[in-house]
Amino acid sequence: MSDKNTDVQEEWSGMVEQMNDAVAESMEQNMQAQAAFVESWTEALSDSVPEDENLAEGVEGYNQAYEVWMDAAERMFERSGDAAQGEDVDPTEFRDIWLQSANEAFKEIMGTSAFAAANGQLIESMMEMREQADEVSQETIAEMGFPTRGDVEEVGERLLELERRQQDVEEKLDRVLEAIEE
Incomplete structure (x- = not known):
């Protein structure tokens, strides 16, 4: 016990x-x-x-x-x-x-x-x-010779401007072609 x-x-x-x-x-x-x-x-x-x-x-x-x-x-x-x-x-x-x-x-x-x-x-x-x-x-990337974000943005803006201009030229060309066909 x-x-x-x-x-x-x-x-x-x-x-x-x-x-x-x-x-x-x-x-x-x-x-x-x-x-x-x-x-x-x-x-x-x-x-x-x-x-x-x-x-x-x-x-x-x-x-x-x-x-x-x-x-x-x-x-x-x-x-x-x-x-x-x-x-x-x-x-x-x-x-x-x-x-x-x-x-x-x-x-x-x-x-x-x-x-x-x-x-x-x-x-x-x-x-x-x-x-x-x-x-x-960005400075390091630029020093290495690679495109920076700013470079890529600038190229993008230029491409958009080129597309806009191309569209304007195509529209003018279409109007000229329509005028010739008439």
Whole structure:
């Protein structure tokens, strides 16, 4: 009988240890995600100084996101306590708490005009980089002796003009032929 009790205690201890490890790992991942989020948000805002109104709204959005994270941490702590007291807690519930919180937190941030301004600047920078890369590639193609996009467009325009002129000549020729036949 004592072997059964020992087995149950070992099984229970193993399960509690696994849950503790999962909670600790989950909290560590959460802290890393928060740190990465704050770092990327800070970088986005530090590239330019947003207007006071945008900055205030951005800070408010970040504060709301922080509250969401803290609520999630509190729920995790409560559910861990429930599990430690013997309540049957599904480990996926912990994952769901963090995923839902991440979605809510990012929604709080992404809904701000500061985030929109930062994204607008990012897109503008990307478009400028694309234009520069396109110019470099066209220059490189020209230096290699190949026709550039501009060259091909010019040839296309000339072909269209030639077709238009040819059509005009054909119409005049048809009128001349009709006049001769009459």
